[in-house]
Amino acid sequence: MFVYVIRRFLTAIPTLFVIVTLAFFLIRVAPGGPFNQERGLSPEIKANLEAQFGLDKPLWHQYLNYLNNLLHGNFGPSYNLPDFTVGELFANGLPISIQLGASALTLALIIGGTLGIVAALHQNRAADYAVIATATAGSTIPTFVIAPIIQLVFALSWNLIPVGGWANGALLNKIGPVITLALPQIAIVARLMRGSMIESLRSNHIRTARAMGLSQWSVVIRHALRGAVLPIISYAGPAAAALLTGSIIVETIFAIPGVGRYFVDAALNRDYTLVMGTVVVIAIFTIVFNLIVDILYAVVDPRVRYD
Amino acid sequence: MTQSNDPILKVRDLSVEFATHDGVVRAVKGIDLNVLPGETVGIVGESGSGKSQTMMALMGLLASNGRASGSARYRDEELIGLPETKLNRIRGAKITMIFQEPMTSLDPLYKIGNQIAEPLVRHKGLTARAARARALELLELVGIPDPQRRIDAYPHEMSGGQRQRVMIAMALANDPDILIADEPTTALDVTIQAQILELLAQLQEKFGMAIVFITHDLGIVRRFSDRVYVMQSGVVVETGPTEKIFSRAEHPYTRMLLAAEPRGRKAPPRPDAPTLLEGRDVEVTFDIGGGFFSGEPTKLRAVDRISVNLKRGQTIGIVGESGSGKSTLGRALLRMLPSKGTILLDDRDISHADRQEMRPLRRELQVVFQDPFGSLSPRLTVGQIITEGLLVHEPSLSAKQRDQRAIEALREVNLDPVMRNRYPHEFSGGQRQRIAIARAMILKPKVVVLDEPTSALDRSVQKQIVELLKQLQSAHDLSYLFISHDLAVVRAIADYIIVMKQGKIVEEGTTEQIFDRPKDTYTQTLMAAALDQTRFRTTAA
Numbered sequence: 076m077f078v079y080v081i082r083r084f085l086t087a088i089p090t091l092f093v094i095v096t097l098a099f100f101l102i103r104v105a106p107g108g109p110f111n112q113e114r115g116l117s118p119e120i121k122a123n124l125e126a127q128f129g130l131d132k133p134l135w136h137q138y139l140n141y142l143n144n145l146l147h148g149n150f151g152p153s154y155n156l157p158d159f160t161v162g163e164l165f166a167n168g169l170p171i172s173i174q175l176g177a178s179a180l181t182l183a184l185i186i187g188g189t190l191g192i193v194a195a196l197h198q199n200r201a202a203d204y205a206v207i208a209t210a211t212a213g214s215t216i217p218t219f220v221i222a223p224i225i226q227l228v229f230a231l232s233w234n235l236i237p238v239g240g241w242a243n244g245a246l247l248n249k250i251g252p253v254i255t256l257a258l259p260q261i262a263i264v265a266r267l268m269r270g271s272m273i274e275s276l277r278s279n280h281i282r283t284a285r286a287m288g289l290s291q292w293s294v295v296i297r298h299a300l301r302g303a304v305l306p307i308i309s310y311a312g313p314a315a316a317a318l319l320t321g322s323i324i325v326e327t328i329f330a331i332p333g334v335g336r337y338f339v340d341a342a343l344n345r346d347y348t349l350v351m352g353t354v355v356v357i358a359i360f361t362i363v364f365n366l367i368v369d370i371l372y373a374v375v376d377p378r379v380r381y382d
Numbered sequence: 383m384t385q386s387n388d389p390i391l392k393v394r395d396l397s398v399e400f401a402t403h404d405g406v407v408r409a410v411k412g413i414d415l416n417v418l419p420g421e422t423v424g425i426v427g428e429s430g431s432g433k434s435q436t437m438m439a440l441m442g443l444l445a446s447n448g449r450a451s452g453s454a455r456y457r458d459e460e461l462i463g464l465p466e467t468k469l470n471r472i473r474g475a476k477i478t479m480i481f482q483e484p485m486t487s488l489d490p491l492y493k494i495g496n497q498i499a500e501p502l503v504r505h506k507g508l509t510a511r512a513a514r515a516r517a518l519e520l521l522e523l524v525g526i527p528d529p530q531r532r533i534d535a536y537p538h539e540m541s542g543g544q545r546q547r548v549m550i551a552m553a554l555a556n557d558p559d560i561l562i563a564d565e566p567t568t569a570l571d572v573t574i575q576a577q578i579l580e581l582l583a584q585l586q587e588k589f590g591m592a593i594v595f596i597t598h599d600l601g602i603v604r605r606f607s608d609r610v611y612v613m614q615s616g617v618v619v620e621t622g623p624t625e626k627i628f629s630r631a632e633h634p635y636t637r638m639l640l641a642a643e644p645r646g647r648k649a650p651p652r653p654d655a656p657t658l659l660e661g662r663d664v665e666v667t668f669d670i671g672g673g674f675f676s677g678e679p680t681k682l683r684a685v686d687r688i689s690v691n692l693k694r695g696q697t698i699g700i701v702g703e704s705g706s707g708k709s710t711l712g713r714a715l716l717r718m719l720p721s722k723g724t725i726l727l728d729d730r731d732i733s734h735a736d737r738q739e740m741r742p743l744r745r746e747l748q749v750v751f752q753d754p755f756g757s758l759s760p761r762l763t764v765g766q767i768i769t770e771g772l773l774v775h776e777p778s779l780s781a782k783q784r785d786q787r788a789i790e791a792l793r794e795v796n797l798d799p800v801m802r803n804r805y806p807h808e809f810s811g812g813q814r815q816r817i818a819i820a821r822a823m824i825l826k827p828k829v830v831v832l833d834e835p836t837s838a839l840d841r842s843v844q845k846q847i848v849e850l851l852k853q854l855q856s857a858h859d860l861s862y863l864f865i866s867h868d869l870a871v872v873r874a875i876a877d878y879i880i881v882m883k884q885g886k887i888v889e890e891g892t893t894e895q896i897f898d899r900p901k902d903t904y905t906q907t908l909m910a911a912a913l914d915q916t917r918f919r920t921t922a923a
């Protein structure tokens with residue numbers, strides 16, 4: 076297993092390299108550059124700026140330069156937020172996004188998982204229909220609808236939570252964004268869990284467990300759930316990578332200083348270094364969480380062995 | 383061990399219904415049944431007769447759309463309608479059950495020792511340590527080699543026979559009064575079947591529990607039961623002592639079942655018959671494991687330098703247990719798998735023919751598979767399925783001519799041509815296998831590889847398929863490679879037999895030689911296991 080993990084980290088290096096290379100050239104194929112603004116700068120100033128950031132050099136030179144910096148852990152300066160380096164932006168914003176994302180994912184797994192199990196145990200009865208209806212609604216209503224509703228109801232009408240802002244991570248400020256992030260995930264996890272639990276409950280070894288007179292708890296939790304949890308793990312890996320790297324909608328509506336908005340902002344502004352930074356961060360998260368998924372698989376299912 | 387005291391299990395007027403999309407289906411229609419302490423009761427019937435559902439009902443194991451009514455009393459307790467918590471004190475403790483599917487009946491995620499211990503902790507209140515010690519004894523009892531080590535094995539690390547032994551250990555853990563065995567050996571190889579049956583008989587002698595044996599296999603019933611219930615379409619049509627049922631069956635259905643063993647022998651082809659398909663030193667190896675980082679894969683030699691010579695009009699039976707390489711050999715000879723060695727079709731070397739060169743030859747080499755459910759595309763009509771090959775091999779045919787050929791092909795396999803506009807799921811297993819045969823025959827092939835074509839079918843249907851294959855063979859002078867683990871079927875259809883074990887031929891010869899005078903010890907074991915089921919249970923047991 077240890078050898079396997081090392082091997083996976085080694086294979087991640089070429090993967091990252093390919094992603095970085097593709098992203099580097101793709102963003103430069105897009106028309107415009109970081110200093111083409113609506114009210115265009117005078118050509119002299121633009122040339123000066125480009126010289127300062129090395130953008131006047133040939134593309135291959137810029138590319139090698141970027142790789143060299145990246146290898147030394149330097150993401151470079153942000154072109155549009157000149158007071159910060161990309162590294163600083165992530166150091167400030169990433170912990171916030173991770174906190175929100177992790178809380179939302181935890182909620183989704185616990186609540187969605189429980190709902191899914193309850194629905195599966197009452198297949199085609201009232202409880203099941205209620206869960207499915209809620210889950211369908213939950214996954215069809217977009218976050219930009221849910222978030223303002225939460226603000227309206229909980230913040231403005233009932234005054235329970237602040238409308239937005241981070242306030243150094245005060246608990247009340249987290250409630251709105253976490254719920255908004257969690258709701259669609261709860262819906263997805265509930266549906267997934269219901270499906271895989273129904274299948275698991277139908278399997279022959281569950282029939283054996285019942286025939287042996289084992290308790291309902293043992294049949295459902297010890298035997299059925301452990302097998303049913305595998306598809307949830309597969310889903311949760313990539314979902315975690317997406318949630319922990321922030322959401323532009325939620326962070327914008329609730330005025331959260333996370334990293335979710337960087338991807339879109341940076342791409343629109345041709346902030347090359349910030350786009351690259353975001354790509355690298357998301358890529359690393361995705362690779363790491365996929366690895367965690369594979370390790371968890373082997374932990375849950377003894378048939379999966381990587382040696 | 384028949385004792386003349388009161389039944390411990392009394393089933394009266396038991397019915398089982400399933401609510402389906404097509405309305406309510408009555409699987410069991412009011413049956414009566416008794417089980418006396420320590421006796422062995424056989425419940426025989428073909429698939430769909432309701433034999434399993436009867437027992438599932440009293441174990442509370444019906445599917446969620448199933449409903450049982452009537453009465454099933456264990457001693458003084460009514461099982462039908464008993465709340466689950468009370469039922470759980472009986473099942474697994476007093477009445478236990480083992481199933482047909484040893485490969486999937488154990489939880490793949492837990493060690494077998496833990497799974498055996500679970501019912502012990504539950505019903506006897508043993509501590510984890512005591513339960514483990516008892517599990518070890520039980521593993522020894524059911525003949526698992528090296529139980530000290532195997533107690534920590536996971537199910538996937540064991541063979542089908544061993545998993546069934548583990549199931550038996552679980553079922554006997556709490557010293558039950560009744561063991562229900564639902565087709566416990568159907569999924570196993572014949573030699574393993576014999577061992578499991580032997581084990582059950584021994585354990586019964588030791589523990590004295592009653593066994594209810596649900597099976598479609600009359601050989602097993604004859605050998606192991608004291609009394610027999612014959613079921614057809616949810617009703618018990620005949621019951622009585624085993625010997626009476628087998629010697630003086632009264633009900634026509636019972637007689638039909640008894641006559642359903644495939645009979646007859648096939649005459650060998652004429653001595654001057656030309657060789658159609660010849661394999662010389664055919665070898666197939668599979669790579670196991672290996673990869674970019676893990677280095678050289680291990681080689682598994684699935685077929686190890688085998689030579690086969692199939693004449694026109696001949697049927698070669700290839701027999702062996704699962705994993706012996708018999709299916710792989712069949713596929714290699716059809717060039718469906720890469721292999722070493724030489725393969726000749728009509729004296730033409732096809733061992734190196736590529737896809738393009740093989741295509742026109744494919745019509746002469748057809749194949750029928752074991753699984754009549756999986757091998758027909760569910761989204762095509764039967765007509766489309768059987769004429770698909772014509773599109774490739776006779777592209778000049780008009781739609782009308784193809785339809786005509788479909789009609790002829792269906793008639794030839796004794797199906798109503800009207801059925802060509804229906805979909806596979808509307809047909810029974812036997813009918814589907816006829817469709818699969820029609821699909822092969824429509825191309826007028828010379829060689830047909832039949833890979834376990836009857837294994838998924840009931841005995842009486844098997845017999846019909848065997849008859850059909852024989853008719854087609856003599857009508858079209860076909861050559862068959864008949865791959866099967868079922869020796870009774872092979873004896874009825876093949877004139878030459880190859881016995882395979884671990885990729886090698888252990889013995890080959892005419893059907894008479896192999897069945898009447900087997901030389902190799904493995905062949906002898908195989909024959910003994912398969913044919914020994916004709917003797918009755920000795921009443922001393």
